[in-house]
Amino acid sequence: MTAVTVLYFASLRDAAGTAQESLDTAAGDLRALYDELQARHGFALPASRLRVAVDGAFARWDDPPRPGSEIAFIPPVSGG
Amino acid sequence: MTAVTVLYFASLRDAAGTAQESLDTAAGDLRALYDELQARHGFALPASRLRVAVDGAFARWDDPPRPGSEIAFIPPVSGG
Amino acid sequence: MKRFALSEVPIDVEPLHARLRRADAGACSSFEGWVRDHNDGRPVRGLRYEAYAGLAEAEGERILDEAMRRFALVEACCVHRVGELELGELAVWVGVSAAHRAATFDACRFIIDEVKLHVPIWKHERYADGDAQWLHPGAGDAGGTTR
C-alpha cells in the first residue's frame, strides 16, 4: 500500500465533500487510483476528461503513485 | 477658368510653403490640376501615390474641378 | 519578477500596464475578461474562480515564457482573479508590448487562449434562477449542478 494525499477541485471537490484526503492505495498507476476514487465518490467525470498532477507538476496517468506524494486530479479548466 | 481652393498637407505643404491657396485653373480634371501644381511647386510625390478629396470627401482623379470647391491632395498617410 | 499571477483582490491594472512601457515599445495590446450577465443564454448573477494555485502559477508562467519566446515582445504579463466576482468585474487581464503591433495582437490572443486551455482555474457560475454549477468545458457541463 502506498500512502498519498489527493487534492480535489471544483466539481470533484463538491462530489468528494472534501478538498483533500490522505489515503493508502494499492493502485498500480494514477489512472487506477482515479478509478478507485471515482467509484468511491461517484465522480461524474471519467479519467479521459481529466489531467493528473503530482507534487505540483503535470504527470502521466500510467505513473505509479509515489509514497508521500500529493496527487491532484484536474477537471477541465474554465478560467478566463 | 475655374476658381478653387487647394489644401496641402505634410510634405506637400512644406514644398508649397503654404497650407492652402486659391487659384483659377483651366485643368479638365483633378489629375491635370495636380500635375499643374506639382510642376509649379516641385512636389516629389506623383499623383499615382496620392488620393484626392473634394469638399471633405474622397473624389476621383477624373472628376472635373467644380467652381468654389475645396480640393485636398492626400499624400500617403502615416497615422497610428 | 513573475509575468503571471493570481489575485484574490480586484486586479489593479495600472502597475501591470506600467510594466509594459519601454522606450523601445511602440505597440501595446491588452485583453480583459469581464464577468458577463449571461452565459449560454442563462442570466448570470455572479461567479467564483477557484485555482490550484501552485500549478496555476507554474502553468501561467510557462505560457508567458512561451509567448516571450514565440513573439517579438518587449514585455508581457497576465493576472487572473480568484474568489468571488460580481457582474462586470475584471476576471483576467493580459497585456503585452512590442516594437510593432502585429506581435502584440498575436501574443495577446495566444496568451489568453493558452490560459483558458491549460491553467488550472475553474469557474463556478450562479444563475438568476438560483441554480449554480462548475463549468468543465468539453462535453457539456458534466460537473453537474450544485447549489
Place this chain on the structure above:
Amino acid sequence: MKRFALSEVPIDVEPLHARLRRADAGACSSFEGWVRDHNDGRPVRGLRYEAYAGLAEAEGERILDEAMRRFALVEACCVHRVGELELGELAVWVGVSAAHRAATFDACRFIIDEVKLHVPIWKHERYADGDAQWLHPGAGDAGGTTR
C-alpha cells in the same frame, strides 16, 4: 456619440474604456500606439501628427461603423492624437468590447490596420541627429527630408 475622434491633448483613456463596459460584454481588447525611441533603425527624438481633420473624422467614423457591422461587437472607439508628441506618449488608442473574445481581437486589429491605411493623418519625425521628415509609406519616404 462619435466612435472616432482626434485629440490635440493627451488621450484620456479612462472615459473611453468606460464606454466599452456593458453588462453583456464579456471581453475587451485594446490597442495603444506609443511613440517609440527609434524607427527604421534611427533614434527618434519626438514627432508631430497632422490631420486633415474633417476627412479624418469622417474616415475614422466610417471604419468604426464598418467594424461594428463586420464583428459581433458591443462597442468600439478610437482616438488619435494630433500635434506634438514626446517619446513614450500615447499616439492612438483603440478599444472594443464584445460578448466573446475572438471578435474583440479581430475588430481591434481591423480598426488599427484600417486607420493606418486610410485616415488622413501624417507623422513628422524628428531624429536625434537633427534631421526630420514626413513619413509617406509606400515607396521610401518620398516626402523628403525637411528641418
